[in-house]
Amino acid sequence: MLETITIDCPYCGERYATQVDLSAGSQSYVEDCAVCCRPIEIAVRVDEDGELLGVDLRTDRD
Template structure:
């Protein structure tokens, strides 16, 4: 089972759950908000314990 992260959409402010592919290592990608459908830039890194640290931003902030 993939780990997940609950984040807040930078556009509509709703909480959404993202599934994190922990086999891919650090990554940066675009995913549409599940509520408002706007494109969110997602940046994932892993701490020393392998726990994903997820940051999201709008395209304007990326």
């Protein structure tokens, strides 16, 4: 189940929409910013019912 979320790039500060796959449960992955193309580590927290609990963003410097 895909859900569209809006995130703020930790590098350039621009806001953009992206999709997360809630059916995969909690996960971490790297996605390039749609604006500045720098790599963002995205950690998605999903509960046992498949509901989005939160999203954490990190740079490669964190």
